[in-house]
Amino acid sequence: MKPGRRIGAPRSEDVRPQRGRGAVSNPTGRYEPRVRETDPELVDEPREIRPETILIEDKSRSIVSTNDSPDIGFDASVNPYRGCEHGCSYCYARPTHEYLGYSAGLDFESKILVKRNAAALLRAELAKPSWKPKTVAFSGVTDCYQPAERNLKLTRGCLEVLAECRNPAGIVTKNHLVTRDADLLSELAKFGASCVVVSIPTLDAELSGRLEPRASRPVRRLAAIEALAKAGIPVGVNVAPIIPGLTDSDIARVIQAAANAGATFAGMTMLRLPLTVAPIFTAWLDENEPGRKEKILNRVREVRGGKLNESGFGDRMRGHGIYAEQARRMFELSCKKHGIASKGPKLAAAHFRRPRGPQGELFET
Numbered sequence: 001m002k003p004g005r006r007i008g009a010p011r012s013e014d015v016r017p018q019r020g021r022g023a024v025s026n027p028t029g030r031y032e033p034r035v036r037e038t039d040p041e042l043v044d045e046p047r048e049i050r051p052e053t054i055l056i057e058d059k060s061r062s063i064v065s066t067n068d069s070p071d072i073g074f075d076a077s078v079n080p081y082r083g084c085e086h087g088c089s090y091c092y093a094r095p096t097h098e099y100l101g102y103s104a105g106l107d108f109e110s111k112i113l114v115k116r117n118a119a120a121l122l123r124a125e126l127a128k129p130s131w132k133p134k135t136v137a138f139s140g141v142t143d144c145y146q147p148a149e150r151n152l153k154l155t156r157g158c159l160e161v162l163a164e165c166r167n168p169a170g171i172v173t174k175n176h177l178v179t180r181d182a183d184l185l186s187e188l189a190k191f192g193a194s195c196v197v198v199s200i201p202t203l204d205a206e207l208s209g210r211l212e213p214r215a216s217r218p219v220r221r222l223a224a225i226e227a228l229a230k231a232g233i234p235v236g237v238n239v240a241p242i243i244p245g246l247t248d249s250d251i252a253r254v255i256q257a258a259a260n261a262g263a264t265f266a267g268m269t270m271l272r273l274p275l276t277v278a279p280i281f282t283a284w285l286d287e288n289e290p291g292r293k294e295k296i297l298n299r300v301r302e303v304r305g306g307k308l309n310e311s312g313f314g315d316r317m318r319g320h321g322i323y324a325e326q327a328r329r330m331f332e333l334s335c336k337k338h339g340i341a342s343k344g345p346k347l348a349a350a351h352f353r354r355p356r357g358p359q360g361e362l363f364e365t
Contacts, residue, residue: 018051020213022087023105024283026051027276029098051110053085055148058113063121063158064136074170077140078122080154082113084142086174086215089284090241093141095275104276109214112148119157123355126165133352135168145175147214159184165355168193168347172238174200174215176224182231192348195234197267198225200254202247210288222261229262234345240269242327244299245292251327252334259338266340268331270319271300273308299323 018024065077083097087109094104102111115121125131136158138144144155162169163184171178171185171194178185178196188194202208203218216224228235237258242248255266273281285293297308303319304310310319318324335342 018106020087021051021106021109022089022091022211022213022284023094023109023280024287025280026103026105026107027279029101029103030095030276051106053148054111055152056111056113058082058115060115061121062125063115063118064125065140067140074135074137074140076134077137078118078144078158079139079141080115080118080144080152080158081142081146081148083108083111085109085112085146085148086143086212088174088212088215090211090243090271090273090277090281091142092272092274092277094277094280096141098276105280112146114148114152115154116152118154119161122158123161126161126167127355133165133167133349135170135347135349136162137170137172139172143173143175143215144171145173145177147175149175150177156181156184159188161355162193163187165353166191166193166351168349170195170197170344170347172197172199174198174212174221176216176220179224179227182228182233185228185233186231189231189233191351192345193351195236195344195347196228197236197238197344198222198258198263199238199240200258201239201241201243202250203253203257204247204250207247211284218257222257225258225261225263229264234265235263236265236267236340236344237263238267238269239331240267241271242268243271243296244303244323244327245296246289248299248327251330255331255334255340256338259340264340265344266331266335266342267344268328270303270324270327272304272310273300274311275309278308 063078065079066075068075082100084091084093094108097104097108100113102108138155149155159169159181166188169188185194185196198221200218200221205217205219208218225235225237237254239251239254242251258266282297285296289296300308303321303324318328332342
């Protein structure tokens with residue numbers, strides 16, 4: 001046995017790519033102590049595994065996470081799910097699954113932890129006298145409108161609490177399912193307390209299907225922008241991630257299409273490949289874009305100071321150097337041309353009220 005791989009975890013080269021999954025491997029998590037390796041001389045062909053999505057109970061006793069990062073426009077967030085079935089091959093959140101004893105590869109998109117009591121936990125948090133009304137962001141880590149949400153409605157339950165309390169909510173998603181909750185978001189919008197950001201890295205449906213296999217296709221995301229805008233909800237687009245040498249040429253087209261659909265603001269994020277995301281995305285390139293692999297990775301290094309990732313504040317979302325500056329300039333010119341702001345609205349918490357019910361009735365204001 002060698003350290004660093006989970007027993008029975010297939011090596012990257014032992015697994016065939018699966019339709020509907022983004023990762024092409026299931027590498028051992030960084031914190032796993034042992035591994036069983038396969039002798040390549042004894043294997044004729046890569047093994048084919050078909051991981052079904054498994055929902056796992058998350059027994060967390062709190063729901064609101066906080067951060068003090070200057071790169072993020074919020075300091076409180078709610079994540080009803082850990083792991084994400086959308087399966088985006090580049091997702092920066094993949095390494096978070098390793099803390100749970102799973103792989104950042106196929107495990108991340110097939111073993112989904114769900115917080116079934118998310119709404120109750122949020123209600124209890126907002127009922128505390130110590131809670132100071134502030135924007136609660138959704139999808140700070142994994143998408144709150146991933147496929148499981150259609151039936152579980154954990155995000156909707158949380159939004160019901162926020163709408164009752166008139167506490168501001170901001171959402172980032174890649175799924176048209178967000179339109180289901182337009183009633184709650186519209187109610188919050190009456191108090192200047194909601195906005196939605198739809199992430200669209202490319203308008204190429206075929207490429208999107210390979211990069212983000214279980215997320216809504218670009219045309220559906222544009223339809224979501226249009227529906228939310230018509231419902232009176234401030235909605236924007238995030239051109240994210242910009243993948244140098246692959247999706248960068250779509251910046252202007254994404255901004256134009258989103259503006260035409262009703263987006264009033266926009267943002268952009270440059271690709272970063274932290275920790276185990278780098279080999280997972282590289283394996284995806286080997287399988288999907290072998291002819292452009294080196295160009296893409298070299299461009300990423302160009303905007304990341306010679307590396308595939310930067311963790312320092314400031315540059316980690318933007319990148320630096322000539323290429324990154326050209327991308328930012330294209331983004332800014334496109335926003336100006338189509339009359340949309342390059343930053344979202346500031347949400348209001350002035351109408352906040354404590355929740356009613358068992359946890360909140362003693363504190364109602």
